[in-house]
Amino acid sequence: MEDLKLTDEERREAERQWEIISRGTVEIVPEDQLKRLIAESVVTKKPLKIKLGMDPSSPDIHVGHTITLQKLRQFQELGHEVQLIIGDFTGMIGDPTGKSETRKQLSREEVLKNAETYQKQIFKILKPEKTTVYYNSEWLAKLNFADVVALAAKVTVARMLERDDFSKRYAAEQPIHIHEFFYPLMQGYDSVVLKSDIEIGGTDQKFNLLMGRTLQKEYGVPSQVIMTLPLLEGLDGVQKMSKSLGNYIGIDEDPNEIYGKAMSIPDELMLKYYELATDISNEELAALKAGLAGGSVHPRDAKMRLARTFVRMYHGAEAAEEAERHFVTVFQQRALPDEIEEKEIAAGKLEGGRIRLINLLVELGMAASNGEARRSIQQGAVRVNERKITDPNADYAPADGDVVQVGKRKFAKIKLT
Numbered sequence: 258m259e260d261l262k263l264t265d266e267e268r269r270e271a272e273r274q275w276e277i278i279s280r281g282t283v284e285i286v287p288e289d290q291l292k293r294l295i296a297e298s299v300v301t302k303k304p305l306k307i308k309l310g311m312d313p314s315s316p317d318i319h320v321g322h323t324i325t326l327q328k329l330r331q332f333q334e335l336g337h338e339v340q341l342i343i344g345d346f347t348g349m350i351g352d353p354t355g356k357s358e359t360r361k362q363l364s365r366e367e368v369l370k371n372a373e374t375y376q377k378q379i380f381k382i383l384k385p386e387k388t389t390v391y392y393n394s395e396w397l398a399k400l401n402f403a404d405v406v407a408l409a410a411k412v413t414v415a416r417m418l419e420r421d422d423f424s425k426r427y428a429a430e431q432p433i434h435i436h437e438f439f440y441p442l443m444q445g446y447d448s449v450v451l452k453s454d455i456e457i458g459g460t461d462q463k464f465n466l467l468m469g470r471t472l473q474k475e476y477g478v479p480s481q482v483i484m485t486l487p488l489l490e491g492l493d494g495v496q497k498m499s500k501s502l503g504n505y506i507g508i509d510e511d512p513n514e515i516y517g518k519a520m521s522i523p524d525e526l527m528l529k530y531y532e533l534a535t536d537i538s539n540e541e542l543a544a545l546k547a548g549l550a551g552g553s554v555h556p557r558d559a560k561m562r563l564a565r566t567f568v569r570m571y572h573g574a575e576a577a578e579e580a581e582r583h584f585v586t587v588f589q590q591r592a593l594p595d596e597i598e599e600k601e602i603a604a605g606k607l608e609g610g611r612i613r614l615i616n617l618l619v620e621l622g623m624a625a626s627n628g629e630a631r632r633s634i635q636q637g638a639v640r641v642n643e644r645k646i647t648d649p650n651a652d653y654a655p656a657d658g659d660v661v662q663v664g665k666r667k668f669a670k671i672k673l674t
Contacts, residue, residue, distance in 0.1 A: 261293075261296050261297065261300055263296060263299070263300060267296070267299050267300055268296075270299050271292070271295050271296045271299045274295050274299070274335050275291075275292060275295055276539060277331050277334075277335065277539065278291070278295070278328075278331060278332065278335070278484075280331070280532065280539060281324075281328070281486060281487070281532045281533045282328075282484055282485065282486060283460050283485045283486060283487055284460070284463070284483075284484070284485045285482065285483070285484050285485075286467070286470075286482065286483045286484075287482065290482050291455065291482045291484070294454055294455070294482065298336075298337070304336050304337045304338045305332070305337045305338070305454045305455060306337075306338055306340055306451065306452070306453050306454045306455070307329060307332045307337055307338070307339050307340065307453070307454065307455045307456070307457065308339075308340040308342065308447070308448060308451060308453035308455065308456040308457070308469075308481070309325050309326075309329055309339065309340070309341055309342065309456070309457055309458070310342040310344050310347070310393070310444055310447060310456075310458075311341070311342065311343060311344060311375060311379075312344035312347055312348035312368075313343060313344070313345070313348055313368055313371035313372040313374075313375045317374065317378070317500065317507050317509060318375065318378040318379070318507070318508050318509075319498055319500060319505040319506055319507050319508065320489065320498065320505070320506040320507075320508065320530070320534050320567070321488070321489040321491070321497065321498030321499070321505065321534075323382060323508065323534050324459070324486050324487070324489055324533045324534055325457050325458060325459070325486055326379060326382040326383060327382065327533065327534060327535070327536065328457055328484070328486060329341075329382075329383055329388075329457070330382050330383055330384070330536065332455075333383065333384045333387040333388070337387075338387055338388075338389065339383060339387060339388045339389070340389055340391065340451050340453055341379065341383070341388050341389065341390050341391070342391045342392075342393050342447055342451075343372045343375065343376070343390060343391065343392050343393070344368075344393055344444075345365070345368050345369060345372060345392045345393065345394045346392070346393045346394040346397040346398060346443065347393060347397070347440060347443050347444060348368040348371075348372075349364070349365060349368055372392075376390065378508055378509055381508060381570070381571055382570075391447075391451070393443070393447050396446075396447075396450045397443055397446065397447075405439075408442055408446060408472075409438075409439070409442065411442075411471070411472060411475045412442065412468070412471065412472075414438075417438050417441070419464070420441075420464045423437075440465075441464060441465045441468040442468065442472070444465045444468065444469065445465070445468035445469040445470075445471060445472040445473075446472055447469070448469035448470075448472065448473055448478075448481055449469075449472050449473055449476045449478055452473075452478050452479070453469070453481045454479075454481055454482065455481055455482045455483070455484060456469050456481050456482075456483050456484070457483075457484045457485075457486065458483075458484075458485060458486070459485065459486055459487070459488050460485045460486070460487060460488060461488060462485065463483070463485050466483035466485070467483060469481055469483070470483060486533065487529070487533060489529070489530070489533060489534065490526055490529075491504025491505055492504040492505070492506070492518060492521050492522060492523075494522075494523035494525070494526055506518045506519060506567065508570075508571045509571070511666075512568045512572045512576040512577070512579065512580040513580050513583050513584070513666050514666050515564070515567050515568050515571065515572070515580070516564040516565070516567070516568050516577075516580035516581065516583070516584050517564075517584060517588075517665055517666040519560070519563055519564035519567050519568075520560055520561070520564050520584065520588075522560065522563070524556050524560070527549075527556070527559055527560055527563060528542075528545070528546060528549070530563060531545065531563060531566075534567075535563070535566050535567070535570070536566075536570060537566065545559060561581065561584075564580070564581070564584070565577045565578075565580070565581055568580045568581075587665070587666075588665060593643070593660060593668070594668060597660060597668045597669065597670045598668070598669060598670065599669075599670045599671075599672050600621050600622070600669045600670065600671065600672065601672045601673075601674045602617070602620060602621070602655060602671055602672070602673055602674065603673075603674050604673055604674065606620060607654075607655070610654045611652045611653060611654045612652060612653070612654075612655060613650070613651070613652045614630075614634060614639065614641075614646060614649075614651045614652060614653060615627050615630040615631055615634065615649060616630075617653075617655065617661070618630040618633065618634075618639070618661070618663065621661060621669045621671075622669075623661065623663045623667050623669060624663065631649045633663050633664070634646060634647060634648070634649045634651070635647065635649055638663055638664045639661075639662070639663055640661070640662040641653065641659060641660070641661055641662075642659055642660055643660070643662075655671050655673065656671070656673070657671065657672055657673055658670060658671065659671040
């Protein structure tokens with residue numbers, strides 16, 4: 258950086274940007290190149306181009322997904338530009354990363370439907386005016402077979418088998434389909450087309466990110482810096498946050514649900530959630546760490562602030578205040594909330610004025626299926642008018658105004674019609 262001849266002010270700005278950008282990262286390859294890119298951007302006032310590829314394999318985004326989005330937002334706050342790639346083409350193949358078997362391929366219709374929801378949720382975090390959204394079918398679908406063969410010729414099979422998931426499957430004599438090898442090639446080719454300066458992803462994406470550097474060099478494009486970020490443990494404190502495991506916080510969930518789930522985060526993971534998944538500043542984070550270490554900040558208060566922060570980020574300050582009042586009322590004061598949503602039950606659903614509790618929970622939308630309703634009852638999570646019911650075969654005669662509760666956050670007031 259010495260040959261750039263930065264002024265003192267420019268040097269301080271480059272160092273400030275580095276402190277923000279490097280926060281929470283696991284690995285930056287190579288660090289010196291990123292520092293130089295930042296310095297050059299400060300001197301020339303030319304923003305850097307930061308790439309993130311997202312395959313819309315499911316319709317909803319949870320807090321674990323937002324770690325990379327929060328990093329992109331930090332780049333945007335510093336004046337840089339985001340290249341957000343919706344992998345409508347790669348998504349039809351599916352990323353084999355971490356998979357012990359070939360991943361189910363999605364149809365184009367499924368991918369596009371999921372992508373529509375993704376974009377609505379993504380812009381709860383990213384600045385639209387600093388984000389360019391691409392669909393990688395724009396260039397990948399145009400490659401002819403000769404182009405694909407030329408792309409495949411850039412990388413050896415031995416290099417592909419360096420991937421941990423591929424090598425394990427190969428050693429176990431489990432099938433690896435040829436199309437799976439094309440996934441990292443296509444993701445890397447995205448970087449060639451967009452001439453990305455930086456690409457970010459989770460630690461499980463390192464092989465794919467490095468492929469971008471490899472292919473850029475092969476095609477005569479300056480090699481991008483790669484930045485990996487940690488994977489976030491879910492509410493169980495053990496497994497990676499996942500909707501299929503039920504240990505997630507969805508950013509589109511009800512404010513009370515987000516707040517209540519955040520309050521169940523293990524104490525030892527609080528600071529990791531703050532650092533990776535919230536928008537608090539480095540200074541605020543340092544003060545919080547010091548307060549918890551020194552005893553001036555109680556863990557409960559820190560967790561309530563975290564819960565409030567998540568709701569504020571995705572539903573606004575007013576919703577955050579209301580969710581906190583609801584939590585204090587229901588869980589700390591052990592009272593029913595002041596306002597409970599009224600839900601209608603048609604008299605035609607009743608037999609002799611009665612209904613099975615399992616069916617009632619499904620009718621009220623408090624359980625997605627009979628199986629889920631049965632589990633909730635057996636686990637002691639269901640109350641009617643504050644009376645716990647644990648018999649999955651129970652039925653009862655509902656009346657106007659009855660309050661049904663599932664778990665700590667779901668309430669419904671019955672209205673017969």
